[in-house]
Amino acid sequence: MxxxxxxxxxxxxxxxxxxxxxxxxxxxxxxxxxxxxxxxxxxxxxxxxxxxxxxxxxxxxVIDDLLLVYGEHFFTIVEKSYPSFLTQYTDPIEMLSSIENHIHVEVRKIYPDAELPTFTIEEKTSDSLVMIYKSSRAMHAFGRGLMNKTFEFFNTKATILVEKLKENGTEVKFSIATYE
Missing domain, CATH: 1.10.260 (434 Repressor (Amino-terminal Domain))
Known part of the structure; x- marks a missing residue:
């Protein structure tokens, strides 16, 4: 890590x-x-x-609550240190759906040996996103914290439902919907 x-x-x-x-x-x-x-x-x-x-x-x-707060904190580090990760997007759904194929590619350029979770997009519309998180580290709450701040950054309201597909948290389904 x-x-x-x-x-x-x-x-x-x-x-x-x-x-x-x-x-x-x-x-x-x-x-x-x-x-x-x-x-x-x-x-x-x-x-x-x-x-x-x-x-x-x-x-x-509980650890998941600590990781959620830490994810929200870590977003400010991304915002300050790597603003290009954020400014190239105009929409939080578009940004979150690009984690695997764009953002993680850029992270690996900076940290070649980084061990990152995987995100698979199951469904995407202009105002919703369903994606599967997989990681042996089970830090999905950290990811949720980053997502919370992503929506805040884009001044967008969203509900984020978390469903553990594996009880240990190594595989989680995020169902996200934006609203006015």
């Missing part, structure tokens, strides 16, 4: 819960990296699981 995911996660934890919480979860987690991350480095996903598990334990918040 790319280091930027770790550095931004710890930044969010510090902002929301304080520097003491960052120290607590770093000390309680099993981290081969010793909690020292660089944005361009690559680290084990098990480290993120350990950090999330300990943050959940300390805050009483």
């Amino acid at each position: 790319k280091g930027i995911v770790f550095t931004e996660f710890l930044e969010l934890v510090e902002t929301k819960f304080g520097l003491e919480m960052v120290d607590t979860i770093l000390n309680e987690s099993e981290l081969p990296s010793n909690g020292v991350y660089t944005a361009v480095g690559t680290y084990s996903f098990a480290e993120m699981v350990s950090l999330l598990t300990n943050l959940s334990k300390e805050t009483g918040l």
Whole structure:
């Protein structure tokens, strides 16, 4: 998993819960990296699981809720650092439907060894989208957070229904509909 995911996660934890919480979860987690991350480095996903598990334990918040907030936070990083990912689109449905064939292609140019989820489009209209998320990491709530902020960015209201196709969250169906 790319280091930027770790550095931004710890930044969010510090902002929301304080520097003491960052120290607590770093000390309680099993981290081969010793909690020292660089944005361009690559680290084990098990480290993120350990950090999330300990943050959940300390805050009483479930991991999916933490990932949702983190996804929303991470959108601001995309907006600031990679605005071209957003400005080339005029519509959130068009942007979300291009994740697999355009956005992930561009991400791989920046981070060639990034391990990204896959998104398969099942159905698309001008105001709706059904897509299947697949990832062994089961971070669909992070994706949902990114989607929430995508609609906000485009000043569009939407409902996003999430259906776990596999109980462990490694395969999820997103059914999205925009409205006035």
